[in-house]
Amino acid sequence: MNNIDIRKICLVGVVALLMLNSCVPTKTIRKANTVVPTRYDNQRIDSVNTVMMSWKDYFSDEKLIALIDSALVKNQELNIMSQQLNIAKNEIQAKKGEYLPFVNVYTGADVDKVGAYTRNGAVEKNLNVYENEAFPEPLANYTLGLSASWELDIWKKLRNGKKAAVLDYLGTVEGKNFMITNLVSEIANTYYELIALDNQLLMIEQNLKIQIKAQKMVHLQKEYARVTQLAVRRFDAEVLKNQSNIYEVRQKIVEAENKINFLLGRYPQHVQRDSDNFIEKVIDPVAAGIPSQLLANRTDIRQAELELAMLKLNTKIAKANFYPSIGLKAGVGLEVFKPKYLLNVPESLLYSLGGDIAGPLINRRAIKADYFSANNRQLQAVFDYEKTILNAFIEVTNELSNIENLRRNYDLKAKQVAALTESIDLSMRLFRSARAEYTEVLLTQREALDSKIEIIETKKEQLLANVKVYKALGGGWK
Structure with missing residues (x-):
C-alpha cells in the first residue's frame, strides 16, 4: 500500500467522522430574567445604601465587634470553607494542565x-x-x-473545563463571603437576644421586689381581717410564679451564651456584653438604596450567577464530546x-x-444523555438565579416594612409601660385605703410586668430587624 492510498484512507476517515458529528443535537436555553423593580415599596429612589458600610462601622457596640472579630478567625465552619476554597484553586491548576x-x-x-x-x-x-x-x-x-x-483542543473542551474551574473557584469565594455574612448576622442576633434576656431578668427581679412588698402588705391586712385567705394565697402564687420565671430566663441566658461560644469555636464561658441602657439604645435609620444594587452586593446572587456561567461552559463541554478528539x-x-x-x-x-x-460511533446515546442533562442543569441554574434575586428583593421589602411597624409598635408600647408603671403605685395606695380590691393590685402588677417584658422584646426585634435588613441588602462580608 503506497502513501497515496494511506492518505485516501485517512481522508475518508476524517470525512466519515465529520459526517457523524454533523448531527449533533442543539438546545437553546433562555436567558435569566434579572429585571427588578426600580424601588422598594413605600421607599423613595435613592442610591445611598447602608450596605456600603463595613460591619465594624454598622455595629457600634465594641463588645459585639470583638466577638465578631474572634469568630472570623476561629469559627470552624468558616475554616472548613477556606479549605474548600484552596481545593477549588487547586482544581484550576489541574484543569490548566490538561490542555x-x-x-x-x-x-x-x-x-x-x-x-x-x-x-x-x-x-x-x-x-x-x-x-x-x-x-x-x-x-x-x-x-x-x-x-x-x-x-x-480544537473544540475548546479542555479550555472550557479550565474556565469552568475558575468560575467554580469564584463561586466558592462568594459562598465563603455569604457564610461570613450569615456568621456576622447570627452573632449579632444572638448578642442582642442575650442582652434582651439580661434586661428581662433584671425587670423580673425588680418587679418581684414590688410584688414581695405587696405580698407582705396583704399578709398584714389578713391579720386585721381586711382581706381573706384567698387574697393571700393569690399573692403568694404570683410571687412564686415570677421566682420560677427567673430560672427559666437564666437557662435561656446560658444557652444564648453557649451559642455565641460555639460560633467563636470555644468552650462555654462568660460572654462579655453591654446590657446597660438597653431600652434607650438608639437605632439608626437604614438607607436601602435601589433594588438593582442587590445584584452587586448580595453574595448569594453573585454565587448563583457564577454557577450559571459555569454550567453554561459545562454544556459546551458536553457538546464537544460529540466531536472527534485529535x-x-x-x-x-x-x-x-x-x-x-x-x-x-x-x-x-x-x-x-x-x-x-x-470519535464516538456506537455510544452516542450516552453522550446525548449527558448533553441533555447538562442543559437541564443549566436551566435549573437559570431558575435558581431568578429565585435568588426574587428572594433577596422580598427579604429587603419585608424587613423595611418590619422596621417601620416596629417603630410605631415601640412608641405605643412605651406609652403603655408608662401608664401601667404609674398605675402600680396608684393601685397600692388605693388598696391601703380600702378603695381598691386586691385583684386590681394583682392584675395591675401582672400587666405592668408583661408590658415591660413586651417592650424589651420589641426593642430586641427592632435591633434584630436592623441586622436582618443589613444582611438582606448584602452587608456583613466586607
Whole structure:
C-alpha cells in the first residue's frame, strides 16, 4: 500500500467522522430574567445604601465587634470553607494542565531470552551487530528517553473545563463571603437576644421586689381581717410564679451564651456584653438604596450567577464530546543492548511521531444523555438565579416594612409601660385605703410586668430587624 492510498484512507476517515458529528443535537436555553423593580415599596429612589458600610462601622457596640472579630478567625465552619476554597484553586491548576502537552522521562532495563529454533533466535544467532560481536544471550535491553502526548483542543473542551474551574473557584469565594455574612448576622442576633434576656431578668427581679412588698402588705391586712385567705394565697402564687420565671430566663441566658461560644469555636464561658441602657439604645435609620444594587452586593446572587456561567461552559463541554478528539504522540531516546553503546549516536537513537483521530460511533446515546442533562442543569441554574434575586428583593421589602411597624409598635408600647408603671403605685395606695380590691393590685402588677417584658422584646426585634435588613441588602462580608 503506497502513501497515496494511506492518505485516501485517512481522508475518508476524517470525512466519515465529520459526517457523524454533523448531527449533533442543539438546545437553546433562555436567558435569566434579572429585571427588578426600580424601588422598594413605600421607599423613595435613592442610591445611598447602608450596605456600603463595613460591619465594624454598622455595629457600634465594641463588645459585639470583638466577638465578631474572634469568630472570623476561629469559627470552624468558616475554616472548613477556606479549605474548600484552596481545593477549588487547586482544581484550576489541574484543569490548566490538561490542555498542555504531557512530557514524561523514562528509563528502563529488561532481559529477554528467545528460543534458538525460532525466527528471532535464528536471526540473533547468525547476526553480528557491532565489530564482529554477536548478540549476547540472554539479550538485555536498556532504554532512556522522553515521550510526549498532546490532545489538540480544537473544540475548546479542555479550555472550557479550565474556565469552568475558575468560575467554580469564584463561586466558592462568594459562598465563603455569604457564610461570613450569615456568621456576622447570627452573632449579632444572638448578642442582642442575650442582652434582651439580661434586661428581662433584671425587670423580673425588680418587679418581684414590688410584688414581695405587696405580698407582705396583704399578709398584714389578713391579720386585721381586711382581706381573706384567698387574697393571700393569690399573692403568694404570683410571687412564686415570677421566682420560677427567673430560672427559666437564666437557662435561656446560658444557652444564648453557649451559642455565641460555639460560633467563636470555644468552650462555654462568660460572654462579655453591654446590657446597660438597653431600652434607650438608639437605632439608626437604614438607607436601602435601589433594588438593582442587590445584584452587586448580595453574595448569594453573585454565587448563583457564577454557577450559571459555569454550567453554561459545562454544556459546551458536553457538546464537544460529540466531536472527534485529535491527539499527537512523539518520543525520542536511546536504546541499546549494552550500556557502553548508549552514547553511540545515531546507532542507539530511536524516535517516533504519530497522531490519531477518535470519535464516538456506537455510544452516542450516552453522550446525548449527558448533553441533555447538562442543559437541564443549566436551566435549573437559570431558575435558581431568578429565585435568588426574587428572594433577596422580598427579604429587603419585608424587613423595611418590619422596621417601620416596629417603630410605631415601640412608641405605643412605651406609652403603655408608662401608664401601667404609674398605675402600680396608684393601685397600692388605693388598696391601703380600702378603695381598691386586691385583684386590681394583682392584675395591675401582672400587666405592668408583661408590658415591660413586651417592650424589651420589641426593642430586641427592632435591633434584630436592623441586622436582618443589613444582611438582606448584602452587608456583613466586607
